[in-house]
Amino acid sequence: MSGILARVGYALALPVVLVAVWWFASAGSTDFYFPPLSRIVAVFPDTWLSSRLADDVLPSLTRLGIGYGVALLAGVALGLAIGSNRVVAAVTEPLLEFLRAIPPPVLVPILILVAGIGDTMKVLVIVSGCLWPVLLNTVDGVRAVDPVLADTCRTYRVRGGRRWWHLVIRSASPRIVTGARQALSVGIILMVISEMFAASSGLGYAVIQFKDGFRIPQMWSGVILLGLLGVLLSVLFRIVEHRVLGWYHGSRDGPRER
């Protein structure tokens, strides 16, 4: 218990110091574009804990959730298919590397042509960025299946769905989770970017509107909210990761200590 408290303390120490520095350094600021932190904090509740929660925050998170979910499912499915077949992998790899190297924001104008300016476009932007880390990590994970385990499965005639689930997916899961973690941060960035084009709701949209309306403290509060959301999502991710990969962390920590 005290161990957890200490870890929370370590994690919070630097942010607390930095926020304090920001607070006091900006206290007397008269610069219109860099208002005192106290003013930003003061406008925060009125700005976000009102109708904007339903009008902007919720649509953003919904689009992120759908886009991330689709990318996760598609990435793992395609990754399993590609990773388990040497020929398919050899043929698709150069193409995948090329597609991955395209920065998703430049796809926005093309996606607008294909999918319009509605939610579909915004979800597709998120998918187009989140897919690659998941897919490529899954491919690597599948390829790195322990040959001894694979042979054991063959010997015991573990085939079909059971082989996929217990051998392939399980062996690849640490890499899949790594890909999923990278995809999450990419997804948050793309969520904001997609809302800066042709939007009428969302966090990115709200921040741009505050900027255009010269409501600078509100704009900063939006930036802070985005940061907080990022932290919250990564904490959630860690909790899920610990449950899913408990066996893996256990098997790695086990022999080393205790």
Next chain:
Amino acid sequence: MRRHLAAFLLAPTLLASAACGADGADEPAPGQPDKVTVGVIPILDVAPIYLGIEQGFFDERDIEITLEQAEGGAAIVPAVVSGQYQFGFSNMVSLLIASSEGLPVKVVSNGNNSTGVDGEDFAALMVKADSPIRTAADLEGKTVAANTLQNIVDTSVRQSVRKAGGDPTKVRFTALPFPDQPAALASGQVDAVFVVEPFQQAVLAEGGRAIASSYVDAAPNLTVAAYFTSQQLLADNPDLATRFTEAMAESLSYADSHPDEVRTIIASYTEIAPEVIEKLTLPTFPPEVNRESVATLADLALEDGLLSKAADVDALLP
């Protein structure tokens, strides 16, 4: 090949310097000319300042201008307030909001006005040829594209809706750059667009029709945009501001009385095709800000909730 590339890259620079050098750059002015940077948007509204530079109205007053092109007024305001630009061009509603939020901006010259003629303005609220929408009141529950939100465009469109008997709070706005709007309208992604020239010609060419001249609906002979500076510059160098105002007034009058030269100069800083330039409806360029129209805009912006409190129009205008 490489030489071709260099020529290609240099051409615009040379053209630009040719356009600016009407009075000769090497003719030393008495004293030192003030070097100023002005933030403008590359649209026909700013033709007078290009013409004024070409005609030497700024040189005569010892002002050496560099024009910087920006995306929109909201991007120019911070640059002017921080002193990066000495003057800037912005639509009137953005300036009203900036000023009421406490930004130290001050209008120094008129920019451009609507023609004041319904159905024959340089901007229009437009729909597709086969759209069931007949008047602005039919826009309730529909989506309208505007270049950016919270500026003169959505304020004016809401007034068109109000004037036609509709409820402007029921209209949805989507921010979409002008060049993307004709395609978005044609493919049905938005129900209506508010476009300025030359995009008005693009929508017309696709068979679209205008349902309102929103700038005309907002106020008679509306001042759409203005040139502004910071209170800081006004305090430090009031003489420069005065000379800029005089040069702008002369440029505006010149532009207003020489529409053919306006059309010629537009070709130098925009990519509009010559055959389209001939068809464009030009804004008017009166030298004085239409104060009454700005007061009306302030009232409309307050009613729409763009302003949190009534704007001090006299503090903003010269």
